[in-house]
Amino acid sequence: MNPLAAGVAAGNRRALSKALTLIESNRVQDNAAALDLLRVLTAHNNSEPTTQVDSFSIGLSGPPGAGKSTLIETLGCLMVEQGHQVAVLAVDPSSQMSGGAILGDKTRMPRLSALPQAYVRPTPSRGTLGGVARSTLESMSVCVAAGYNRVLVETVGVGQSEISVANLVDCMTLVLPPVGGDELQSIKRGITEVADIVVVNKADGVTKDAALRAAKGFAATMPLRPPRRRHWRPTVLAISSRTGAGMAALQDTFENFRASLSASGELDKVRGAQRVAVSWSAAEELALTSLRHDVKSKIVFDHLIERVRKGEMAPREAASEVVAAFKRQEERRNF
Amino acid sequence: MNPLAAGVAAGNRRALSKALTLIESNRVQDNAAALDLLRVLTAHNNSEPTTQVDSFSIGLSGPPGAGKSTLIETLGCLMVEQGHQVAVLAVDPSSQMSGGAILGDKTRMPRLSALPQAYVRPTPSRGTLGGVARSTLESMSVCVAAGYNRVLVETVGVGQSEISVANLVDCMTLVLPPVGGDELQSIKRGITEVADIVVVNKADGVTKDAALRAAKGFAATMPLRPPRRRHWRPTVLAISSRTGAGMAALQDTFENFRASLSASGELDKVRGAQRVAVSWSAAEELALTSLRHDVKSKIVFDHLIERVRKGEMAPREAASEVVAAFKRQEERRNF
Numbered sequence: 001m002n003p004l005a006a007g008v009a010a011g012n013r014r015a016l017s018k019a020l021t022l023i024e025s026n027r028v029q030d031n032a033a034a035l036d037l038l039r040v041l042t043a044h045n046n047s048e049p050t051t052q053v054d055s056f057s058i059g060l061s062g063p064p065g066a067g068k069s070t071l072i073e074t075l076g077c078l079m080v081e082q083g084h085q086v087a088v089l090a091v092d093p094s095s096q097m098s099g100g101a102i103l104g105d106k107t108r109m110p111r112l113s114a115l116p117q118a119y120v121r122p123t124p125s126r127g128t129l130g131g132v133a134r135s136t137l138e139s140m141s142v143c144v145a146a147g148y149n150r151v152l153v154e155t156v157g158v159g160q161s162e163i164s165v166a167n168l169v170d171c172m173t174l175v176l177p178p179v180g181g182d183e184l185q186s187i188k189r190g191i192t193e194v195a196d197i198v199v200v201n202k203a204d205g206v207t208k209d210a211a212l213r214a215a216k217g218f219a220a221t222m223p224l225r226p227p228r229r230r231h232w233r234p235t236v237l238a239i240s241s242r243t244g245a246g247m248a249a250l251q252d253t254f255e256n257f258r259a260s261l262s263a264s265g266e267l268d269k270v271r272g273a274q275r276v277a278v279s280w281s282a283a284e285e286l287a288l289t290s291l292r293h294d295v296k297s298k299i300v301f302d303h304l305i306e307r308v309r310k311g312e313m314a315p316r317e318a319a320s321e322v323v324a325a326f327k328r329q330e331e332r333r334n335f
Numbered sequence: 336m337n338p339l340a341a342g343v344a345a346g347n348r349r350a351l352s353k354a355l356t357l358i359e360s361n362r363v364q365d366n367a368a369a370l371d372l373l374r375v376l377t378a379h380n381n382s383e384p385t386t387q388v389d390s391f392s393i394g395l396s397g398p399p400g401a402g403k404s405t406l407i408e409t410l411g412c413l414m415v416e417q418g419h420q421v422a423v424l425a426v427d428p429s430s431q432m433s434g435g436a437i438l439g440d441k442t443r444m445p446r447l448s449a450l451p452q453a454y455v456r457p458t459p460s461r462g463t464l465g466g467v468a469r470s471t472l473e474s475m476s477v478c479v480a481a482g483y484n485r486v487l488v489e490t491v492g493v494g495q496s497e498i499s500v501a502n503l504v505d506c507m508t509l510v511l512p513p514v515g516g517d518e519l520q521s522i523k524r525g526i527t528e529v530a531d532i533v534v535v536n537k538a539d540g541v542t543k544d545a546a547l548r549a550a551k552g553f554a555a556t557m558p559l560r561p562p563r564r565r566h567w568r569p570t571v572l573a574i575s576s577r578t579g580a581g582m583a584a585l586q587d588t589f590e591n592f593r594a595s596l597s598a599s600g601e602l603d604k605v606r607g608a609q610r611v612a613v614s615w616s617a618a619e620e621l622a623l624t625s626l627r628h629d630v631k632s633k634i635v636f637d638h639l640i641e642r643v644r645k646g647e648m649a650p651r652e653a654a655s656e657v658v659a660a661f662k663r664q665e666e667r668r669n670f
Contacts (some may be wrong), residue, residue: 002656080492272644275644283661288622314373315472315473315613323618326622
């Protein structure tokens, strides 16, 4: 067996970290090793069918200041108390944004990180939306192979990233601060469409009333929206990750969600569709990566570049010749 | 000569409209005809070197409500008065957004459209950022071939589209409503980085003072930013497209910009770099399009899909086999 895969399957933390780094790598020369690792771990997960059936992934997304990290840490500790093995991954699909600066190099979630039953990935994986989708799905299955039956995926970044992560996890959770008025309206219209569970945080102290009001406001609009799942009606909870109020109810809601979708067979269907979609976007990503690294195409491009620069050749024509050279590549190699 | 290209070169409006529709088409079967058209028109533009030297393209972008369309119509009419031939194109790179609804099917810019020296493209071209960049650059050169020496490119949509259009035109103009305070600050930090000229519109009636103040605010921050061009310092103007105040000064500013960048040779360099960048992104777009239409890859994907769906094969592995089949394609055809 592949020694790195063996380390992961044995629950070795260093092996897990190394495996995740390999998965996230964009370097062409790491691809073969990543493929081999995934082949072995996919077979491993399938040899113990309960592993995948029992596993459950939760996406957590929300604007900065909503208290996501504190919530995840509190939730993770609660899950460990209930006997689960918890892994926390973070995703930052906005490569231009300074995701590293947001999370810093400090130890994330110190209480959770200290537990032997938990693994917190210190840095968010970054890259293009397509690349991150593939590597997030792979990282989740590596965590499952390492024995973590609850995987929490935190989304760092803004905009489309929530939508992308919602298509990778079993259950998508939107974490919001107590907001009202116009801001509430615009959030309602947008991101809530992808949420299975909406959590209004900070239902404590001076913000308690505002949080309860916001939760009520979201709950009132929920029946108006087409449901995202056949066997789940989106649920709204007001909680406080600081005082712990509502945290047990939230964890119960997650388990109810899992039980409901699992019993009905919907969970298998959703996961299958997600894997298929990610495979195709991974193929597109791979085609682009191999075009970018294709020596023959580069030679053709460099050869045409002066005529393009001077306006003597249309960009589309140069593009056609570059892609034709790319597709001829394999043929040449085979002779 | 290609009859469509001949029609365009003769200044026939119907031929121009047909040519632009062909350029914007995403259908694979239109690609060969578009390539041929571009080949002929590129040669045509190069056979009359003054055509390209005299031509000048201006991008106009800004938030909804800034009065872009009225400004473009007034500016276009002024340019025609000064003896120019004016074409107006619109770009909407946000395919999900309802660009059509924003512009509607009504005749755009009725005063300008009625002039024989002007051509207003009724619908914005839409698609992915990469695809729109390529087709916009091509459409601009088709308009130049049709005798339009001033091409105004209006950006519909939000966010990244301004940045993309800024990399396609000779001169990028940001059109803003009179704004103040926080809103002014965030605009300053963001989009102004790509602007050669900032226009604060609505310097008339009750909004006149606010417009002048906003223009002053922008002008004050300009020297702090690294200049986008070697031979141009970003300029701020307060104008009113309704009363016409400042419109002549704006048109003078455009002509000064063109003269300064043209005399220094910077215009040629900028255009060359733009063409090269668009060629590469067009190659990436074409590689993806041909992957999506590749029968062999589709067969391989369909063959693996069940194993992927069941979690027996990693998405990356399926992706590798799909791309390998895609690249083997040409070889097969040649036997």
